[in-house]
Amino acid sequence: xxxxxxxxxxxxxxxxxxxxxxxxxxxxxxxxxxxxxxxxxxxxxxxxxxxxxxxxxxxxxxxxxxxxxxxxxxxxxxxxxxxxxxxxxxxxxxxxxxxxxxxxxxxxxxxxxxxxxxxxxxxx
Numbered sequence: 001x002x003x004x005x006x007x008x009x010x011x012x013x014x015x016x017x018x019x020x021x022x023x024x025x026x027x028x029x030x031x032x033x034x035x036x037x038x039x040x041x042x043x044x045x046x047x048x049x050x051x052x053x054x055x056x057x058x059x060x061x062x063x064x065x066x067x068x069x070x071x072x073x074x075x076x077x078x079x080x081x082x083x084x085x086x087x088x089x090x091x092x093x094x095x096x097x098x099x100x101x102x103x104x105x106x107x108x109x110x111x112x113x114x115x116x117x118x119x120x121x122x123x124x
Contacts (some may be wrong), residue, residue: 003025003113004114006022006116008118013122020118022101023076029078035097035111036095048081050104050105066081069071071080091123092119094119094120
């Protein structure tokens with residue numbers, strides 16, 4: 001059974017860092033485009049970072065560019081989101097997702113499988 005397990009969230013002060021992990025089970029990660037999304041209370045879900053299935057190309061939302069880094073380790077079936085210089089507006093539930101689409105997939109509706117989410121709270 002295909003499954004994604006998100007972890008690594010927590011409470012951090014503004015300016016701090018967190019690394020989220022998404023461990024995948026039941027499929028071969030290298031054939032899937034991956035993305036990280038987040039949803040703040042009362043707001044729509046937004047995509048923050050994406051990584052392609054082939055050459056590891058990446059794409060970031062403007063709000064996180066230069067602060068977040070998405071990466072993948074296909075041998076470990078894991079995708080990471082390194083988050084630095086965190087701001088209160090980064091607070092939300094973060095979800096990883098996998099897409100059957102080839103290459104870089106930056107549209108949320110094209111993602112087929114989702115993790116359960118991990119809470120990130122940035123507050124002093």
